[in-house]
Amino acid sequence: MSGAPGIRFEGVTLARQGRVALDGVDLQLTEHRVALIGANGSGKSTLARCVIGLERPTAGRVLVNGVDVRRHARRVRRDVGFLFSDPDHQIVMPTVREDLEFSARRRGWSAAQREEAVQTALARAGLEGHADHPCHLLSGGQKQLLALGAVLMAGPSILVADEPTTLLDLRNRRRVSAELMALEQQVVIVTHHLDLIEEVDRVVVLDEARVVCDDVPSVAIPFYERLMA
Numbered sequence: 389m390s391g392a393p394g395i396r397f398e399g400v401t402l403a404r405q406g407r408v409a410l411d412g413v414d415l416q417l418t419e420h421r422v423a424l425i426g427a428n429g430s431g432k433s434t435l436a437r438c439v440i441g442l443e444r445p446t447a448g449r450v451l452v453n454g455v456d457v458r459r460h461a462r463r464v465r466r467d468v469g470f471l472f473s474d475p476d477h478q479i480v481m482p483t484v485r486e487d488l489e490f491s492a493r494r495r496g497w498s499a500a501q502r503e504e505a506v507q508t509a510l511a512r513a514g515l516e517g518h519a520d521h522p523c524h525l526l527s528g529g530q531k532q533l534l535a536l537g538a539v540l541m542a543g544p545s546i547l548v549a550d551e552p553t554t555l556l557d558l559r560n561r562r563r564v565s566a567e568l569m570a571l572e573q574q575v576v577i578v579t580h581h582l583d584l585i586e587e588v589d590r591v592v593v594l595d596e597a598r599v600v601c602d603d604v605p606s607v608a609i610p611f612y613e614r615l616m617a
């Protein structure tokens with residue numbers, strides 16, 4: 389059941405309580421790093437959540453690596469990691485190490501392989517000295533790096549991040565963004581932080597539930613700034 393890599397939105401429309409959140413969105417996202425930008429309420433998070441079946445289109449369909457999300461949501465969720473704005477929404481275990489180990493269990497690894505992966509993830513997140521600390525005592529930036537580490541531990545081929553830097557100070561915003569931009573996986577990032585997406589391969593601008601610009605950052609970001617002026 390393998391198919392075209394990446395994410396495909398085919399005529400995706402989503403209406404809730406008579407209001408249209410997405411209106412006929414057609415996109416084929418195959419680039420390594422894609423940003424979704426747009427005004428508050430333009431539909432970015434709704435579109436991102438459709439990728440893992442957290443939202444269901446009223447019409448149209450979403451395919452991930454050629455697999456229909458509606459028909460095979462569990463399979464798609466194994467392929468797609470999702471990073472929320474608030475890491476507290478996805479840190480599930482009491483300590484840093486336990487949280488990473490929890491995600492590693494999906495992989496069918498031996499105990500030794502899991503331990504090696506946990507150590508690598510701790511180092512990558514700069515949390516080596518915090519392995520046995522309670523997660524709730526971490527700073528916001530540390531929590532987001534832990535959440536990212538745990539999501540990656542599950543081995544996704546695509547990462548969707550919904551405003552992952554919104555709650556962070558400038559230093560942590562840059563740190564988390566640099567981690568995301570350096571990933572080998574395809575990354576789709578929803579953000580209002582335009583300075584962080586200057587290096588992405590493609591920027592999709594949403595406005596009032598529709599795609600109004602789809603281009604490289606040097607074209608799409610100024611387009612959006614004019615739209616907001």
Ligand SMILES: Nc1ncnc2c1ncn2[C@@H]1O[C@H](COP(=O)(O)OP(=O)(O)OP(=O)(O)O)[C@@H](O)[C@H]1O
Binds near residue numbers: 407430431432434435
């Ligand atoms: N669970 C929900 N129930 C009802 N309406 C919702 C729900 N989630 C979002 N909406 C509405 O759908 C529209 C699109 O919202 P969405 O969160 O996708 O926008 P967004 O572009 O991500 O906005 P923001 O930048 O503020 O996060 C908005 O009108 C919003 O109020």
